[in-house]
Amino acid sequence: MALINIDLINNGTTTIDSSNAGTSSDTIQLGLVSNGTVIVDGVDVTLSSLVGGGVITSTTIEAINGANVTIDAGLAGVAAGSTFTYAIGANSSIEVDASLVNVGLLNGVTVDFADANGTGTFIYDSGLINLNLSTPPNVINVQTGDKIEVVGSNYIGQVGNTVTFYTDALHLLPVGSYTIPAGVTYTYDGGTDTLTFTSCFLRGTLIRTPEGDVPVEDLRVGDLVVTHKGVSEIKWVGRRRIDPKAVDKPRDTLPVRMKAGSIAENVPERDLFISPDHCMFLEEALIPAKFLINGTTITQETGLAPFEYYHIELEQHSVVLAEGAQTETYLDLGGRLSFLEPGILRFGANSATRTWNDWCYPPVYAGPVLEKARDLLNARAEELGYIIEDAKAS
DSSP, rough: OOOOEEEOTTTTTEETTTTTSOTTTEEEEEEETTTTTTEESSSOOOOOOEOOOOOSSEEEEEEEEEEEEEEOHHHHHGTTTTTEEEEOOOEEEEEOOTOOOOOOTTEEEEEOOOOOOOOOEEEEEOSSSSOOSSSOOESSOOOOOEEEEEOOOOEEEEEETEEESSTTTOEEEEEEEEOOTTTOEEEEEETTEEEEEEEETTTTTTTEEEEEEGGOOOOOTEEEEEEETTEEEEEEEEEEEOGGGGOOGGGGTTEEEEEEOOOOOOOOOOSSSEEETTTEETTTEEEEGGGGGOOEEEEEEEOOEEEEEEEOOOOOOOOEETEEEEEEEESSSSSSGSBBBOOOOSSSSSOSSOOOGOSSOOOOOSHHHHHHHHHHHHHHHTTTTTOOOOOOOO
């Protein structure tokens, strides 16, 4: 193993790649000053302690293009009283190995998955049972598939936006905590110590507009969206917050995930998350997502963290493109009171403005049209290499 010394200058950016990283067994020592940025591009390296009395106050370490970066105790320990941003790119990982340091070394840390596109991993190995994290790291810009692994964790708990990993079922021995964005859902596998994020319909779902795809949460009344008949104006935007732990039947509310390409090539273009009763447009009919679940390419989420649904209503019930897949807009049959409109306090009864006759296409809940749609989706799953078992939602 060789030691490679790299100095960073104030406000400077240094790239570590195959030209200067040596071998995967090499350890890189950094000499840093304020506001330095380290980009690790496509190589596996260990970033070690500071050399030459280096100073670190605000530093970004970025892993891109399949890089795997390990930050060992010598460098991680300086995070106390400093600020770090760990930026994780596509197919890349950053691991903080702090097994030899007993300080608040994740205080002042931001873990940014903005460029990971659902393929990033952050790993934390404290080597300790009871680590004091007075300020949990902020996790931002997560997308479906991004992961946090906390070595030695078998249980998790959540209070507000803070998720804490524990080694025991009674939640007495915390390993580490993270602050995650409001409304973001996740699943947790204690066997692999891994929390995997799932973005529901609230954040990031892209809706086709004449100007391009726009996140659903950014749409406003008066905006135009592309429909199956051209272009239409949004007349209402609804938002509904759901806590699965507070409802009698969580399965009735948990999002259905349609994996990218589950309908056809690049349809949807990314994983699409919709409510179980939200209809997809297939075979010239509107079919609730819950009837399309096949256990492989179309599944229902299991995470119990609170989340929010958004919906848009147009002048007429229509079909729009969400992540490139055809899905319905909102049809007001009297359910608007289940949605929140930011800044508006609504009193009194809310009568329906539409009837069942206002469906743009017929809804289908059973029969040959549904079976044909399911068969086509299952055939598509088999094309993608999945083995289909009967997994209908009840």
